[in-house]
Amino acid sequence: MKNHMTIEELKQMILHVAEEVIKNETLLTEIDSVIGDGDHGKGMTTGFKEVRQEVSRMKFQSTEEVLVAVGNVLIDTMGGASGVLFGTMFISGTVKRPASLTMDLQDFAEIFRYSLNAIKKRGGAQIGDKTMVDALEPAVIALEKSVAERVGFCEGMKSAATAAAVGVEYTKNVKARFGRAKYFGEKAVGCQDAGATSVWIIFRAMSDWVGEYFSRWEKYESRVITVTMNPCIDKTINVESIKRGKTHRLKRVQNNISGKGINVSIALTHFHELTLCLGFNYSADARIVEKALDDQGVRHDFVMVEGGIRTNVKIFENEYGVMTEFNENGGCVGSEEQERLMEKIENWMEQTNIIVLDGSVPEGVLPDIYEKIIRMANRRGVKTILDATGHLLRQGVNAVPYLMKPNVSEFCDTYGIDPTDRDAILRKAAEIVETGVKYVCISLGQEGAYLLNREKLLYAKAVPVNIRGIQGAGDSMVAGFCLAINRGLPMEEMFAYGMAAAAGSLQYPGTEICSKEDLERLIPEVKIVQL
Amino acid sequence: MRGFINHAETAVEEMVNGYLRVYPGRFVKVKGKNQRLNGFIRQNCQDKVSVITGGGAGNEPWSMGFVGDGLADGTVAGAVFTAPPARYIVNVTQALPVKKGALYICGNHAGDVLNFELAGELAQLENIETRCIKVSDDISGLMGERKEERRGQAGVAFVIKIAGAASEAGYSLAETARVAQKANERVTTFGVTVSSGYIPGSGELVHRMEEGQVEYGKGFNGENGVLVEQNRSADEIVETMMSYLLREAKLTSLDEVVVMINAYGMTSIMEQCIISRKVVDILSSQSVQIHHIVMDRLFQPLSGGCSISILRLDEELKRLYDMPACSPMIKCWQN
Numbered sequence: 075m076k077n078h079m080t081i082e083e084l085k086q087m088i089l090h091v092a093e094e095v096i097k098n099e100t101l102l103t104e105i106d107s108v109i110g111d112g113d114h115g116k117g118m119t120t121g122f123k124e125v126r127q128e129v130s131r132m133k134f135q136s137t138e139e140v141l142v143a144v145g146n147v148l149i150d151t152m153g154g155a156s157g158v159l160f161g162t163m164f165i166s167g168t169v170k171r172p173a174s175l176t177m178d179l180q181d182f183a184e185i186f187r188y189s190l191n192a193i194k195k196r197g198g199a200q201i202g203d204k205t206m207v208d209a210l211e212p213a214v215i216a217l218e219k220s221v222a223e224r225v226g227f228c229e230g231m232k233s234a235a236t237a238a239a240v241g242v243e244y245t246k247n248v249k250a251r252f253g254r255a256k257y258f259g260e261k262a263v264g265c266q267d268a269g270a271t272s273v274w275i276i277f278r279a280m281s282d283w284v285g286e287y288f289s290r291w292e293k294y295e296s297r298v299i300t301v302t303m304n305p306c307i308d309k310t311i312n313v314e315s316i317k318r319g320k321t322h323r324l325k326r327v328q329n330n331i332s333g334k335g336i337n338v339s340i341a342l343t344h345f346h347e348l349t350l351c352l353g354f355n356y357s358a359d360a361r362i363v364e365k366a367l368d369d370q371g372v373r374h375d376f377v378m379v380e381g382g383i384r385t386n387v388k389i390f391e392n393e394y395g396v397m398t399e400f401n402e403n404g405g406c407v408g409s410e411e412q413e414r415l416m417e418k419i420e421n422w423m424e425q426t427n428i429i430v431l432d433g434s435v436p437e438g439v440l441p442d443i444y445e446k447i448i449r450m451a452n453r454r455g456v457k458t459i460l461d462a463t464g465h466l467l468r469q470g471v472n473a474v475p476y477l478m479k480p481n482v483s484e485f486c487d488t489y490g491i492d493p494t495d496r497d498a499i500l501r502k503a504a505e506i507v508e509t510g511v512k513y514v515c516i517s518l519g520q521e522g523a524y525l526l527n528r529e530k531l532l533y534a535k536a537v538p539v540n541i542r543g544i545q546g547a548g549d550s551m552v553a554g555f556c557l558a559i560n561r562g563l564p565m566e567e568m569f570a571y572g573m574a575a576a577a578g579s580l581q582y583p584g585t586e587i588c589s590k591e592d593l594e595r596l597i598p599e600v601k602i603v604q605l
Numbered sequence: 606m607r608g609f610i611n612h613a614e615t616a617v618e619e620m621v622n623g624y625l626r627v628y629p630g631r632f633v634k635v636k637g638k639n640q641r642l643n644g645f646i647r648q649n650c651q652d653k654v655s656v657i658t659g660g661g662a663g664n665e666p667w668s669m670g671f672v673g674d675g676l677a678d679g680t681v682a683g684a685v686f687t688a689p690p691a692r693y694i695v696n697v698t699q700a701l702p703v704k705k706g707a708l709y710i711c712g713n714h715a716g717d718v719l720n721f722e723l724a725g726e727l728a729q730l731e732n733i734e735t736r737c738i739k740v741s742d743d744i745s746g747l748m749g750e751r752k753e754e755r756r757g758q759a760g761v762a763f764v765i766k767i768a769g770a771a772s773e774a775g776y777s778l779a780e781t782a783r784v785a786q787k788a789n790e791r792v793t794t795f796g797v798t799v800s801s802g803y804i805p806g807s808g809e810l811v812h813r814m815e816e817g818q819v820e821y822g823k824g825f826n827g828e829n830g831v832l833v834e835q836n837r838s839a840d841e842i843v844e845t846m847m848s849y850l851l852r853e854a855k856l857t858s859l860d861e862v863v864v865m866i867n868a869y870g871m872t873s874i875m876e877q878c879i880i881s882r883k884v885v886d887i888l889s890s891q892s893v894q895i896h897h898i899v900m901d902r903l904f905q906p907l908s909g910g911c912s913i914s915i916l917r918l919d920e921e922l923k924r925l926y927d928m929p930a931c932s933p934m935i936k937c938w939q940n
Contacts, residue, residue, distance in 0.1 A: 257828035
């Protein structure tokens with residue numbers, strides 16, 4: 075169940091709020107003409123037209139920035155009491171909060187509670203004074219109640235809108251104590267307050283948008299499908315250094331379920347992005363893989379294959395910061411199982427935005443499998459990310475994936491290029507982009523990464539972190555890309571998400587993956603240059 | 606009512622453009638984001654406490670006509686009947702010399718007060734000291750209500766006159782604010798409306814009055830007054846107004862006063878003189894010592910009617926009041 079909003083979603087919601095306020099100008103004017111001076115509708119429309127213009131063209135680094143921008147525009151352009159008070163509604167609760175990439179119901183409750191207090195302090199109004207407070211306070215209380223009762227995001231927003239509507243009705247029954255309406259005394263009873271009506275329109279618009287968007291979103295059972303053909307157990311051993319022929323006392327051994335696609339899904343789950351793992355699992359060890367994924371809240375739908383899962387032994391030498399790997403070959407997978415996997419992929423494809431094809435394939439699978447899947451995805455308009463090597467990569471690229479992300483040695487091995495010849499690498503990458511592949515990313519390990527499309531070539535240095543384990547970094551990078559693509563972010567931000575996610579994983583030993591907090595913290599650290 | 610209208614949205618800007626082009630070299634426009642008009646200031650302002658006023662348009666010459674020698678140094682342009690945004694106020698403030706601080710003078714209406722107070726806080730962040738006088742001279746609306754809850758009306762003219770004189774005499778911000786506040790406490794205004802009101806620049810009806818209806822204390826935006834009568838003579842109307850006003854002003858035989866007879870936009874000069882004649886008669890019969898009488902149009906809603914204001918002087922206010930002041934629209938204090 076989706077329970078938070080991203081920056082882009084918040085922005086879209088605000089634009090919907092602006093449209094709704096503008097649409098209701100006549101209603102607000104009519105209400106205000108009875109007991110006010112009739113300028114409320116015009117004031118709100120003026121302000122929210124500016125909001126629509128400014129917010130749609132601004133770029134935001136955090137959800138807080140979106141709301142602060144709305145408040146600033148209202149304060150700067152509306153005038154009247156409403157300009158200050160509705161500006162306060164968006165600014166006061168937001169300015170002192172730390173920047174975050176998402177907002178949940180509790181964030182909304184906290185923000186509007188703080189803003190409500192600021193509005194009451196600034197305007198001096200309380201419940202029963204026939205002002206916007208009469209709608210805002212019940213809405214805030216409803217949000218807080220929803221948080222306490224752990225109801226879903228949409229339901230919480232809906233109850234806030236309902237409470238605001240009740241508040242508007244309530245303003246009909248009371249006399250005004252502020253603004254021009256106070257001069258109408260008893261004659262104002264029976265008329266609703268325009269400010270309260272605007273609060274209700276805002277909350278209703280937020281609730282409607284969230285309700286519609288989230289239900290559409292929920293239908294996307296998974297926004298990213300990852301395919302893991304060759305899962306494994308990673309046994310990571312940390313030693314000071316390997317002394318050939320000697321016995322080593324192991325300080326630390328870590329077992330992780332791994333497989334490049336699985337890693338991407340785990341990272342995406344950390345980032346609160348809905349994802350589904352497809353691929354092959356081995357009947358003898360099936361529960362090991364499934365339990366590990368269940369424990370982490372990662373959904374999966376594997377095709378079962380006879381036999382046991384392979385184990386990869388990875389020895390990390392602390393003294394040199396170097397990893398030596400011993401990777402087992404997977405068991406053979408027959409054509410029947412392969413067909414079943416293709417069928418699953420095809421079925422799930424209806425409900426996803428991106429398919430990640432990551433890593434090697436077991437014996438029995440032909441190197442054109444990624445190519446087939448990419449062609450299938452392209453026909454349905456589903457984006458594909460390809461991270462592989464050799465024939466898998468070369469043939470996959472023939473089908474024109476959306477993004478390919480090999481590391482530099484995989485890329486050079488595949489195309490027979492000297493890994494030290496940067497010009498040759500970039501020439502080849504540019505050639506691939508010309509064939510229709512939207513993005514080519516080549517990661518250079520500690521030297522950073524390139525990302526290019528037809529228009530430009532970007533380079534980013536690796537974000538300096540304390541490196542404790544390098545597995546999973548490339549997969550985290552792919553997860554970062556997926557997140558940015560699903561958020562509709564431009565190329566530079568997509569690159570930053572990928573680089574930050576990779577850096578976030580490097581600081582953990584074993585295959586442990588970047589967390590959401592790591593990602594949010596590291597994104598601003600990524601320095602991108604256009605070459 | 607049709608009147609002279611191009612576009613309601615641009616009426617305020619067109620008005621200011623017209624005024625400034627007729628009197629070139631006297632004022633400087635202040636523009637904000639997207640080149641929007643935020644207000645204007647006097648050309649070549651001296652280094653003194655800056656006096657800044659502003660509010661919703663539609664009752665000119667208030668507030669834009671009050672920018673002038675010995676008056677306000679800047680005005681902030683709100684839309685018609687709408688308080689200007691705090692950002693506009695800050696922008697006008699920053700266009701003026703503010704080393705010695707700025708005094709804000711606004712009407713005591715919720716929108717004006719909220720925006721001027723917020724502007725004061727924003728100016729503080731820029732290290733500009735400000736004070737704000739919320740003019741509350743109008744005794745109508747809520748009779749007997751506490752002074753600080755009353756709204757501002759034509760008496761704002763006296764408060765600006767006093768503040769402008771004080772700042773030009775070199776008073777500090779605190780001292781300028783003190784005398785302005787004293788003027789606010791000593792000024793009372795009462796108005797009467799005798800015909801429907803309209804929004805200038807759009808021609809829309811604000812409030813409808815019956816033929817022959819006389820409503821005392823009616824707000825410019827149609828807020829209910831305190832008394833409605835039918836078909837009264839000019840003298841009867843003035844007698845009723847003066848009885849309310851003298852009761853609230855609480856004059857003693859020692860008080861010296863300034864009286865302002867302010868006609869609204871749809872009341873003629875002939876009518877204004879008839880009203881003034883009766884006002885002076887009543888004050889003389891009560892042995893009120895009149896220091897100066899202003900018969901002018903300083904605060905004009907677009908309706909028929911007038912307001913009468915009384916400012917009780919003391920020695921300090923009298924000295925400041927007597928200093929010369931003028932703007933292209935306000936000649937009553939020229940030497």
